[in-house]
Amino acid sequence: MSSSKPSGSKTKRKITDEHRNFQEKWELEYFCSEVKDKIICLICNNAISVPKLYNIKRHYEQHKSKYDTYEGLMRQEKLKEFKLGMKKQQFMFTKVSQESEAAVHASYVLSEMIAKHSKPFTEGDFIKECLIKAAEIVCPGSVKTFQAISLSRNTVVERVTDMARNLNDQIKEKSSCFEAFSIACDETTDGAPSMTGKTNGFVALLRKKLSETSDGSNIHHTHCIIHQEVLCTKIMVPTGQASWRLVAFDFDHTIVDGNSDVQVQKLAPDETIPDSIQDHYSPNGWTNFMREVFRYLHSQGISQEDYVACLNSLPLVQGIKELFKILHEQGNEIVIISDANSIFIEHVLKKEGLSVAKIFTNPAYFDEEGRLCINEYQDQDWCTLCSRNLCKGSILKDYIAKRQEEGVNFNQVAYVGDGRNDLCPSLTLTSRDLVFPRKGFKLDSLIQEKKEDLDAAYFTWESGHDIRNILFTDNLNELV
Numbered sequence: 001m002s003s004s005k006p007s008g009s010k011t012k013r014k015i016t017d018e019h020r021n022f023q024e025k026w027e028l029e030y031f032c033s034e035v036k037d038k039i040i041c042l043i044c045n046n047a048i049s050v051p052k053l054y055n056i057k058r059h060y061e062q063h064k065s066k067y068d069t070y071e072g073l074m075r076q077e078k079l080k081e082f083k084l085g086m087k088k089q090q091f092m093f094t095k096v097s098q099e100s101e102a103a104v105h106a107s108y109v110l111s112e113m114i115a116k117h118s119k120p121f122t123e124g125d126f127i128k129e130c131l132i133k134a135a136e137i138v139c140p141g142s143v144k145t146f147q148a149i150s151l152s153r154n155t156v157v158e159r160v161t162d163m164a165r166n167l168n169d170q171i172k173e174k175s176s177c178f179e180a181f182s183i184a185c186d187e188t189t190d191g192a193p194s195m196t197g198k199t200n201g202f203v204a205l206l207r208k209k210l211s212e213t214s215d216g217s218n219i220h221h222t223h224c225i226i227h228q229e230v231l232c233t234k235i236m237v238p239t240g241q242a243s244w245r246l247v248a249f250d251f252d253h254t255i256v257d258g259n260s261d262v263q264v265q266k267l268a269p270d271e272t273i274p275d276s277i278q279d280h281y282s283p284n285g286w287t288n289f290m291r292e293v294f295r296y297l298h299s300q301g302i303s304q305e306d307y308v309a310c311l312n313s314l315p316l317v318q319g320i321k322e323l324f325k326i327l328h329e330q331g332n333e334i335v336i337i338s339d340a341n342s343i344f345i346e347h348v349l350k351k352e353g354l355s356v357a358k359i360f361t362n363p364a365y366f367d368e369e370g371r372l373c374i375n376e377y378q379d380q381d382w383c384t385l386c387s388r389n390l391c392k393g394s395i396l397k398d399y400i401a402k403r404q405e406e407g408v409n410f411n412q413v414a415y416v417g418d419g420r421n422d423l424c425p426s427l428t429l430t431s432r433d434l435v436f437p438r439k440g441f442k443l444d445s446l447i448q449e450k451k452e453d454l455d456a457a458y459f460t461w462e463s464g465h466d467i468r469n470i471l472f473t474d475n476l477n478e479l480v
Contacts, residue, residue: 022051028079030060031067033086042082043067045089049309054301058269103148110151111159120463121160121318124151153318200329244333245471246403246410248396248425250417251338251345251361253438255354257317260344261290264310267302268293286339287362287376287389298371307372311347319464324354326468333357333410335399337392339421341374360395385424393424415456416467418443429456434470436461 022034031042039048039056043063048055070078114123128151135146175181198204207219252259265273277296281289327334334356338345341364349356364374376389383391400410411432415425418438423446426435437443439460447458459470 026053026056028075030056031063031079031082032056032060033083035086040086042079042086045086050303050306052301100148103145103150106149107151107155108159108163110149111156112163114156115160115163121153121156124153124156127151153315197330244331244408244410245412245414246333246335246400247327247414247416247471248335248337249356250419250422251336251340251348253317253418253441254416255317255320255336256314256348258314260311260314260340260348261286261293263314264297264307264344265293267297267300267306267310269300286387287374290341291374294372294374298369303370304366304372307343308347311344312351314348316348316352317464319466319468321352321354321464323464323468326472328355330472333403333408336360337390337395337425339387339390343372358399360390360392360399362389383424385427386421390421391424392421393428396425397428414467414471416461420446423447423450426456426458427453429454431455431457433457434459436467436470438462 022039027033027042032039032048033042034040034051039051040046041048041059041063046059048059067078110124110127114121114127128146128149131146131149132143135143203219210219249255252261265271273293273296277289277292280292324334335358336345336356337360339362341362342359343364343366345359345361348354360377362374362377364372367373378390380386380388380391380394383393386392396413396415400413403410412434413429414434414436415422415429416436417426418441420442422437422443426437426443426447427450429435433456435447435454435456435458437447437458437460439462444460447454459466461467461470
């Protein structure tokens with residue numbers, strides 16, 4: 001669902017229009033300096049997010065009692081001392097020691113082991129913790145060396161990507177002198193669209209690539225005969241019917257690995273929402289609560305750019321981007337049904353390059369003053385499993401009915417979610433459909449309690465790869 005501003009709204013403000021350029025006099029007044037377009041506090045070395053006088057003043061308040069005693073020449077000398085200290089620190093960071101090179105090498109080796117054993121990339125943090133504990137016992141003098149090994153999730157992803165790119169380059173270089181070679185694919189790919197698809201299947205793409213070389217090369221392929229019957233049933237569709245799969249996703253903790261509403265609350269001073277705002281919260285009134293939160297954040301000078309920066313720090317769930325890619329490649333239709341808001345969802349989808357057929361959520365917009373506003377998607381009183389402003393079950397049923405009127409009949413519906421309000425759409429599904437509750441989250445426990453009321457087959461998941469492995473397995477009909 002797209003959102004729009006009210007008629008007559010002004011063009012959104014830019015930081016440059018608000019005169020947020022750093023002023024040199026702030027160095028002496030608040031002991032801060034501009035380093036590579038960032039404002040750095042020279043006292044504590046922390047970055048100040050936006051070059052606004054209000055933000056700089058607020059940060060300096062915590063140091064004011066100690067450093068306001070420096071005046072005149074003493075203050076100028078103290079500023080020179082701070083700047084000199086920062087230059088020395090920057091110089092230290094530029095030195096690359098043998099120890100740091102060994103730490104990087106170890107990071108690559110351990111990342112390779114994580115990938116080879118198909119472990120989640122988040123396991124890197126646990127491995128590092130184990131290494132440090134062992135070092136504290138075996139070689140206490142080398143603990144800092146082990147602490148220097150970077151194994152965060154993002155680092156492991158970068159390392160694995162680097163190694164994969166390097167292997168790809170090596171294979172290209174060596175294969176250029178081959179006369180002939182064979183490829184044996186894992187048996188778990190038998191019958192999968194990624195292998196046998198007429199347009200985007202592995203064999204079809206390989207033949208297309210060979211034809212582009214125009215050197216007379218040819219390819220012969222064989223396929224396990226026991227799957228032929230299964231393949232026939234997959235491509236035979238009754239005349240006049242469209243055979244599609246609909247996949248409906250929640251947003252928070254399902255597409256993004258966190259809660260977008262909770263994330264932006266960190267923009268508040270000291271990352272704390274006042275009790276007077278918290279009083280607006282009720283189990284059935286989250287949207288009204290967030291409306292007050294947005295009003296409060298606006299009063300504290302939070303702009304649209306601040307929201308964007310905050311949302312950009314919210315990562316996708318591992319494997320979700322790859323899942324979206326293969327869903328689109330195989331002709332699946334994707335929708336999002338979420339109690340978040342249109343501004344947050346549309347920004348994340350655009351930033352990550354993800355597309356969906358439809359978004360059902362609370363409409364939001366920035367008004368002419370730059371304040372984020374939100375309205376309820378609906379006002380319903382028929383469903384006690386969902387919040388009053390949005391019944392996910394009725395939205396899903398209405399969308400399926402609407403697509404039937406348009407000539408699209410889904411032969412299967414899959415619902416992916418995590419929270420309490422995802423139970424309602426799960427209970428509307430039939431015995432041929434699928435539910436994917438995120439492992440360890442509320443929907444998982446609710447489904448355990450409501451097994452007898454659930455007609456659809458359900459599979460817990462921890463990453464997008466888990467969902468993909470179920471949706472595109474050869475024996476899906478046996479699992480349902």
